[in-house]
Every structure is written in C-alpha cells, then in structure tokens.
Amino acid sequence: DVKVTQSSRYLVKRTGEKVFLECVQDMDHENMFWYRQDPGLGLRLIYFSYDVKMKEKGDIPEGYSVSREKKERFSLILESASTNQTSMYLCASSNPGTAHQETQYFGPGTRLLVL
Amino acid sequence: QQPVQSPQAVILREGEDAVINCSSSKALYSVHWYRQKHGEAPVFLMILLKGGEQKGHEKISASFNEKKQQSSLYLTASQLSYSGTYFCGTERQGAQKLVFGQGTRLTINP
Numbered sequence: 223d224v225k226v227t228q229s230s231r232y233l234v235k236r237t238g239e240k241v242f243l244e245c246v247q248d249m250d251h252e253n254m255f256w257y258r259q260d261p262g263l264g265l266r267l268i269y270f271s272y273d274v275k276m277k278e279k280g281d282i283p284e285g286y287s288v289s290r291e292k293k294e295r296f297s298l299i300l301e302s303a304s305t306n307q308t309s310m311y312l313c314a315s316s317n318p319g320t321a322h323q324e325t326q327y328f329g330p331g332t333r334l335l336v337l
Numbered sequence: 338q339q340p341v342q343s344p345q346a347v348i349l350r351e352g353e354d355a356v357i358n359c360s361s362s363k364a365l366y367s368v369h370w371y372r373q374k375h376g377e378a379p380v381f382l383m384i385l386l387k388g389g390e391q392k393g394h395e396k397i398s399a400s401f402n403e404k405k406q407q408s409s410l411y412l413t414a415s416q417l418s419y420s421g422t423y424f425c426g427t428e429r430q431g432a433q434k435l436v437f438g439q440g441t442r443l444t445i446n447p
C-alpha cells in the first residue's frame with residue numbers, strides 16, 4: 223500500500239521560529255510536492271521537486287524554502303514563521319508523467335499554528 | 338491562476354444527483370479530480386485528458402469540454418460515503434504541476 227507520511231499532525235510554533243516540516247514517501251516516486259490548504263482557497267502549491275536536489279517554485283513560494291537530499295524525503299522550511307503561515311500543509315508524491323501528470327498521493331497533513 | 342469550482346458547497350439527500358464544475362481561463366491539457374474526506378488526505382478519483390473520453394468509475398463520472406476549458410464531475414444516486422470536499426486539478430501542456438481549484442464541499446444527508 224502506498225504511503226506518504228508527514229512528521230507531525232499538529233504543530234504549534236512562535237513567530238520568528240524556524241520550522242521544519244518533513245515528508246517521506248515509500249513509493250520510490252521522483253516527484254514530490256508541498257501544498258498549503260486554507261478554507262476557501264483550496265490547495266496551493268508552494269514548491270515541488272522532480273529529482274534529488276532539484277526544486278522548483280510553485281505558486282506561493284514566498285517565505286518558504288525546501289530541501290531534498292534523498293529521493294524519499296522532502297522537507298519544507300519556514301525560515302522565520304509568521305502568523306499568516308498558520309495553515310494545513312500537505313505533502314504529495316507522484317511518478318513522472320510522460321504525456322501528462324500522474325496521480326498524486328497525499329500525506330495526512332500537518333496543521334501548523336503560529337502564535 | 339486557479340481554476341474556479343462551482344458550487345462552493347452543496348447539500349443533498351442520499352440518492353440525489355450532483356454536478357460539480359471546474360472552469361479555467363487557460364488552455365488545459367488534463368483535468369484531475371480528487372476527493373478529501375474530513376480529516377483525511379485527498380484521494381485521486383479520475384483524470385480527463387485532452388482528446389480523451391469521459392472517464393469514471395462506479396456512480397462517479399466526469400467530462401472535459403476542451404473548447405470551454407471546463408470539466409464537470411457527475412455524482413449519480415449519491416451515497417453517504419460521497420461526502421467530502423472535491424478538488425479539480427488542472428494541467429497545462431508542458432507544465433510539471435497541477436493547479437487546484439478552491440474545492441467544493443459536498444454533504445450527503447440520510
């Protein structure tokens with residue numbers, strides 16, 4: 223059974239803290255994605271990676287960075303957390319598509335509260 | 338730019354039908370549909386490809402109008418298990434990502 227795991231389900235941090243969100247997939251997928259989910263805004267792509275050490279900005283990368291040192295692990299970093307980064311963060315992975323995007327498998331999400 | 342989904346929310350009784358629409362202002366190559374149940378991860382439902390046919394499973398099907406850049410998800414004789422938030426994800430040709438809509442919350446009551 224395919225599996226995407228995220229390091230925490232709930233996280234509370236203070237403004238200005240550095241925050242690491244970890245995502246691990248066991249499907250040997252090449253593509254990995256970080257989204258944030260907010261009510262009324264749906265899923266918005268922050269960053270994605272299609273190979274180890276490769277990263278691409280998504281639609282809302284400001285205030286975030288990512289790291290992918292190993293194929294199975296994709297980390298989202300908030301260098302200095304702010305209250306407007308309070309959100310649900312979802313990680314996903316997929317195989318590379320040849321003709322079109324392949325199915326994305328999502329993790330359970332991390333609900334981050336920044337005080 | 339995010340595709341626009343409509344309606345934003347819908348409440349049905351078990352057995353009723355529902356249609357969820359997804360519209361984009363950009364030329365699309367494919368449309369993907371996902372469902373997220375409360376407290377769970379989004380799960381893939383189906384993909385509609387440009388030039389492809391209507392695809393579905395069980396009582397859930399979808400269509401893709403390439404000229405209008407619109408996709409519709411059809412839920413027939415809805416079941417309680419269909420409750421959740423439905424997202425469309427749109428793909429432009431050559432893009433390496435999906436752009437998701439804001440979601441449609443579907444509630445099925447007994």
